[in-house]
Amino acid sequence: MNAPLLLTMGDACGIGPEISVRAWLAEASAQAPLCLVGDVAVLRRALRQCAIALPLARLQSLDEWACVPPDCLPVWQPAGLPADLIEVPQGRISALAGAAAVRCIEAAVAAVQAGQADGLVTAPIHKEALHAAGVSHPGHTELLQALAAQEGSLPPVRMMLANEELRTVLVTIHVSLREAISLIGRERVLETITITAAALQRCGIAAPRIAVAGLNPHAGEGGLFGDEELLHIAPAIAAAQALGLNVSGPYAPDTVFMRARNAPGHPGEFDAVVAMTHDHALIPVKYLGVEQGVNVTLGLPFVRTSPDHGTAFDIAGQGRADVSSMRAAIRMAWQLSGAR
Numbered sequence: 471m472n473a474p475l476l477l478t479m480g481d482a483c484g485i486g487p488e489i490s491v492r493a494w495l496a497e498a499s500a501q502a503p504l505c506l507v508g509d510v511a512v513l514r515r516a517l518r519q520c521a522i523a524l525p526l527a528r529l530q531s532l533d534e535w536a537c538v539p540p541d542c543l544p545v546w547q548p549a550g551l552p553a554d555l556i557e558v559p560q561g562r563i564s565a566l567a568g569a570a571a572v573r574c575i576e577a578a579v580a581a582v583q584a585g586q587a588d589g590l591v592t593a594p595i596h597k598e599a600l601h602a603a604g605v606s607h608p609g610h611t612e613l614l615q616a617l618a619a620q621e622g623s624l625p626p627v628r629m630m631l632a633n634e635e636l637r638t639v640l641v642t643i644h645v646s647l648r649e650a651i652s653l654i655g656r657e658r659v660l661e662t663i664t665i666t667a668a669a670l671q672r673c674g675i676a677a678p679r680i681a682v683a684g685l686n687p688h689a690g691e692g693g694l695f696g697d698e699e700l701l702h703i704a705p706a707i708a709a710a711q712a713l714g715l716n717v718s719g720p721y722a723p724d725t726v727f728m729r730a731r732n733a734p735g736h737p738g739e740f741d742a743v744v745a746m747t748h749d750h751a752l753i754p755v756k757y758l759g760v761e762q763g764v765n766v767t768l769g770l771p772f773v774r775t776s777p778d779h780g781t782a783f784d785i786a787g788q789g790r791a792d793v794s795s796m797r798a799a800i801r802m803a804w805q806l807s808g809a810r
Contacts, residue, residue, distance in 0.1 A: 472503060473588045474535055475803050476546075476581060478574040479508030480593025482567045483560050484781025485791035487516035490593050493796040494543060495522060502804055505535045505544045505587070507578045509570060511556040513545050520789040532586050548577030560787040568599030572613065579617045582772045588807040589773030591799050594781045597644075608644040610776060611767055618770050627769035628665050630742070631755040631778060632802070633762040635731050637742040638751040639666045650747045654685060654698055659706035662744050667715050669768045670741055673806065681726050681740040682707050682719030683750060689720040703746075719744075727754035761794040764802045773806045775799040 477494065480486020490506055491513060498504040506513060510528050517524055527542040529535055538544040550573045558564045572595075581587050592610055600607065607613040615627045630639045641662045642650035663680060670678035683689075684703060686696035693700050703720045710717045719726070723745065731754075732738035745751035755763050756778065763778025777795035785791055 472501065473586065474503040474505040474544075475589050475591055475800065475807070476578040476587045477504055477506045477800070478571070478578050478590065478592045479506060479513060481564075481571050481596045481599055481781045482509060482512045482555050483558055483562055483564050483599070484567075484594055484596060484783055484786050486571075486593030486595075486781065487512050488520050488787070488789055489777070489791050489793045489796040491516045491522060491524075491543060492520055492793045493800055495524065496793065497797055497800045502800075503535070504591075504800065505529070505532065505546055507546050507548065507574045509551050509555045510545050510547050513543070515556065515787075517543070519787050532581050546577075548573060550577075561783040563596060563598045563602060563783075565599065565602035565604075568596065568601070568603035568605060571595045572600065572603065572605055575610070575613060576617060579614065579772070583618075589775075589803045591796075591803050592774065592776040593796065594777065594779060596781045596783075610765075610774075611643055614767055614770060614774055618772070625769050625771065626661050626665060627767055628662050629751075630666070630669065630766040630768050631752055632764050632766060633755060633758055633778075633798070635733050635758055636727060636738070636755050637670075637730075638727070638755055639742055639744050639768065640748055640751045641744065641746045643748055645748075647747060651685065651698070654702055654746055656702045656706045656709070659703055659744070659746075660709050663706065663710040663715060663717055664713070665769050666742055666744055667710075667717075669766075675741055677716050678741040679739070680710075680715065680717040681721055681730055681743045682717060683723040683726045683743055683745045684720035685723070685746040685750075687722070687724075689722045698746075723750050731758075761792050762798050763795055764799045766802065766806070773803050775803040775806070 527538045529546040552566045685698045690699035730740040765776045767774045
């Protein structure tokens with residue numbers, strides 16, 4: 471059997487546990503094994519709330535996953551989870567839930583790094599819950615980067631949001647817009663382009679066509695509306711072209727995503743768009759439908775994907791959260807792990 475993908479349950483107060491168990495039921499097989507990482511009591515509750523009559527097998531160690539019968543939900547509960555996590559009310563920000571979510575991620579990453587699993591799919595976490603738990607990292611991407619550090623050196627990572635029609639990669643992620651603009655420099659943009667090209671090549675695109683969006687209206691209009699394109703973005707594109715990469719731009723950010731979209735009757739001009747800021751990149755993909763969007767962390771030494779939505783506290787525990795994005799994240803993780 472293949473090594474499993476690990477599904478971390480996310481924030482116990484949100485929809486992560488329920489979409490995890492439903493996704494396992496829909497996607498797990500002998501050819502594509504999946505193992506959940508989380509609190510057993512929380513995941514049992516999720517089964518009840520989703521009206522799924524499925525036995526749960528608690529693993530004392532991840533090595534036991536291959537012995538679990540195919541009709542049982544395998545759950546590895548790592549050491550260090552809060553004993554009373556099940557008592558925390560759903561639909562609310564909780565420091566206990568934030569701490570538990572991080573502990574599951576830490577354990578899952580360690581298992582992947584030890585070769586016990588093929589990759590990681592993470593259910594949504596809540597940034598305020600992380601902060602309440604005293605976690606300094608603002609989100610999954612930064613936490614995973616820190617966990618993948620070697621000898622004190624952080625690997626350069628980027629967030630990619632993708633669905634069947636569009637892929638976007640971010641130069642800056644979870645920082646204020648003011649700080650994001652200050653972070654945009656030639657080397658950071660060039661690094662984003664090269665990370666994007668390498669990731670797409672691993673997915674089987676031999677010569678990926680990469681478009682680079684500008685930062686300013688009309689991509690700066692030759693310096694009339696800002697000079698970041700002239701000083702930083704265009705030089706980075708030229709440097710990437712000198713490396714032999716098929717990259718072009720900077721393009722006006724209000725039209726480049728339409729050009730890149732691959733839809734029936736409209737073949738996309740590009741395989742991915744590199745965008746300067748969080749919202750520039752994410753709004754176009756999410757507008758096409760969060761139910762199929764997948765968040766991929768590029769640049770890590772292991773595969774990590776997640777669904778393209780948050781914890782949805784308003785519907786947590788009702789068993790009606792859309793599981794489509796989680797299933798898409800699992801399928802993409804298998805695709806990426808098979809290409810490594």
